[in-house]
Amino acid sequence: MSLRENVGHHNLDPGKAKHRSRIWTDVDLGAEGKAQGYLWLPLGTHDTSGEETGLYSCEGIPVVSIKNGEGPRVLLMAGNHGNEYEGQVMLMKLIRTLQPEDVRGQIIFLPAANTPAVRAGRRTSPLDGGNLNRLFPGDPMGGPTSMIAHMIESEILPGVEYAFDFHSGGDKGDYLPCAVIARSDDPARFSRSLELLKVFGMPTSMIIDHSTGGDGALIGACRRTGVYHLSTELGGGGAVSAPALRMAEKGLARLLEHTGVLSRAIAVEPPPPTRLIRRVPARDYVYVQSAEAGLFEPYVGLGDEVQANQITGMMHFPTAPWKEPEPVLAPVDGIVLCRRVPARSGLGDCVFVLGRDWAPSSL
Template sequence: MGSSSPVWTDVDLGRDGITHGYLRVPFSTNDSGYGWIPVPISVIKNGAGPSVLLMAGNHGDEYEGQVLLMKLLRSLSADKVQGRLIILPGVNAPAVAAGHRVSPIDGGNMNRLFPGDADGTPTQVIAHYIDRVLLPEVQYCFDFHSGGYSSEYIPAAHLVPPNDPALRARAIGFLRAFAMPVSIVIEGLSGGGKRLLGSCARLGVGHMSTELGGAGMFSVDALRAAERGLPRLLRHVGVLKADAAAEPAPKTQFYRRQPVRDFLYATAAGLFEAYVRLGDVVAPGDPAGAIHFTETPWRAPEIVAFKSGGTVLNRRAPARTKIGDCLFVLGTASGDRDEDLLQPPVREL
């Protein structure tokens, strides 16, 4: 794996003021032998203070975070900042342009390719640049996701908290400051080392993410909540100056997400008729929905039942489904006391 990034830019990360430009990712094709992929980047810097990396478009079909960061970078003047904001509103640029979860040019799912590879595919090269160049420059990284085309989340912020008690308390503080209606705690995520959060953990960078709707649509409610929460979060970490007129953070409901292996998956191919909605509370054995068989419409549908109980945090969006597709993700409501939230994970999920 290479250590020196082939990506170059004319944006000076250390210059005071506001700078807009592109990361240039080399990509040679039939119609552009010496071409490069433009990844938009903005830097807002004002003197000393913390450095924060803000990212969206890690998956190109997740739209709310992209709009959130575009509106933020257009609204901020440098005098409101103390320190530095590095903003990548469409980081996996080919996927963003196509409106796809993964890059159409190399099939790369950026959030499964960290720490990247300087000698790899374009998506790996972008991940490598983030890991080797940008993350060492910052103390915090906030990455804005949604459910994408295939699923819809109840609007939420989420994170995988570190095991260290002090770092865990700091991470929970991000959720309290951002204060979406729902905050999701994911314990011991399997495969997390290949995600952005794994690079952040390895480099000691504070990390938080979101799930702002999804289903290939645009959630106005999720965006509005995030627009209120992002300035609070940035003031919380000290990169935005204090605002005496700012409203305090509302209360957020915490959930612990169930393990990946306990998600409810489709058991047959067909059309899925859901019986429950986001936010519904279900019990073990409750019917989740029915899979109908279009090629044998006289056949009785296959009923899919929940194996565990909890609150519905995520649902599959397309009705057409097949074996192995995730239909629902549940969470268990947690108290908001520090002693409830600061317990380390019991097992890997």
């Protein structure tokens, strides 16, 4: 059975069979009830000489569907980057909690979307170096990560109305916990997306023009397929942030209720106020400009406000301990949204991502 036949939302034109995903599943994602199993990503196998044998092994990408009659259809996704853990933990817990009687419509879970990267605990896939959030719309005949991107955009997204994708800072970055939406030129769509952001109710919320991955990110795929999208940045640093996870769990409960996909209330708290901010352009992040690598000592932290030309930290040089440290300056005013985790830094390393309060006239 093809994946598209299992999802059951769309029929593929036989004349376009070459565009069908090569990823397959024996899980009927269109069936009523709770179904769980794997999407099977075919991989070539090699003999000891390194030559392809013509046989295949498969990577199993975990998938869960909870379906109960007609209603909204929602995709919940984590593990887009394999070393971002809060979303993976949150979705695994929710999979074990929700039962078909709790749902009105369908929720599809991809808690380890780029499974090779998740298995390796890496941002990108060890199979091909692929960054899933840069490879949409993907290619069914491409590398493993491109095949996953193609499957999500061509097979999953056309069957849902909402896609919520949970990110964090990975092992190199630590984010001020926030939810994220992309601005739309359609006022009605943007208004609905803003409502999702406020319902999710993180203390800080970010509005961006586009992902750093541009149209190659899931945001681009959702724009192309007309799906409402919300993502997050939930801590990072290679750990699971307990406070960020708890806030996100409460926010997701509210969000699912808001979409109408739940048959019973599971949220326990109303959304608190959220501070709307926008990320500054990448050229205005805070970068190390020391020619020599060294150790970065930060002077500011997440949520702090900085001024243009403010010293945000110092670069120290252990191999020349008598050398005076060099200051790292903020190029613009802003709020610290993300910090670099490794102290070891060098020329061009971003140590802080900045944002500013959002206003309609600022975009």
